[in-house]
Amino acid sequence: MGVLDRMRARGEEPSRSTMxxxxxxxxxxxxPADAEAAIGTLQNEGVKAALRPGRHAWTAIIDGWATEGVVDKAEAALQRLEADAAEEAAEIGPGRASEALGPDIVSYGALMRAYATAADGRGALALADRCEAAGLELTDPVYMSLVAAFWRSGDEEGAAGVIERMHARGHSPEPKLLSHLQHLIAQGAGADEAIASAHASAHGGVARGEALRDALAHSAADDPRA
Incomplete structure (x- = not known):
């Protein structure tokens, strides 16, 4: 960390932004493991003892674990972010705590991507509930990852349920999400015949892509922008 050494030599200390x-x-x-180690080193060295990494650093680390699909480490990073926010609020008061410390929808969205990479639809759905319980509204990128988590696990009905959830909450998907969903449907329609046959047999003869297509059509029919 040569740049940090240079800062210290000049009598400067790393800030939350630096971390x-x-x-x-x-x-x-x-x-991402090295990222955690690096910010841990800064804290252990006693640089600004009260300084905590903050949302920027922890969200980057969550995103790093998400790329690898390591859900437990991504969850642990979010928990660290939540704990840091709670500790600071306890120390200086909720009204004075930094807004850049606690998790936001981008932080949760990075974690949702971890569940999508790991093809864990049920875990992703539980995370969506946690987001809403925290007073955060799911965005298109978060919904996209939620759909992908179910689809990659082979649970098309679960993916269709996400579209129904969006509809129930009055959330109209933007073009990028619609394009993503159409791509998933196209993948299902172009699946190997044996896989498609097995899926139809396991789901009462429903072809892969049909449930998601129907849910999307239902959502589009009630979209005020249509």
Whole structure:
């Protein structure tokens, strides 16, 4: 960490923003574990003892673990972020705690991507419930990962249920999400015949892609923008 050594030599101390950029650099290199180690080193050295990494750093680390599909480590990073926010609020008061410390929908979205990469639809759905319980509204990228988590696990009905959930909450998908869903349907329609046959047999003769297509059509029919 040559740049940090140079900062210290000049009598400067890393800030929360510095920690965020440092974490991003390690994650970009495919090393989320090194990112955690680096910010841990800064804290252990006593640099600004009260300084916590913050949302920027932890979200970068969550995103790094998401790329690898390591859900438990991504969850642990989010928990660290939540714990940091709670500790700071307890120390200086909720009204004075930094808004850049607690998790936001981008942080949760990064974690949702971990569940999608791991093809864990049920875990992703539980995370969606946690987001809403925290007062956060799911965005298109989060919904996209939620759909992907079910689809990759082979649970098309679960993926269709996500579209129904969007509809029930009055959320109209933007073009990028619609394109993503159509791509999933096309993948199902072009599946190997044996796989498609097995899926139809296991789901009462329903062809792969049909449930998702029907849910999407239902959502589109009630879209005020249509």
């Amino acid at each position: 965020g950029v440092l974490a991003e650099a390690f994650v970009a290199a495919g090393c």
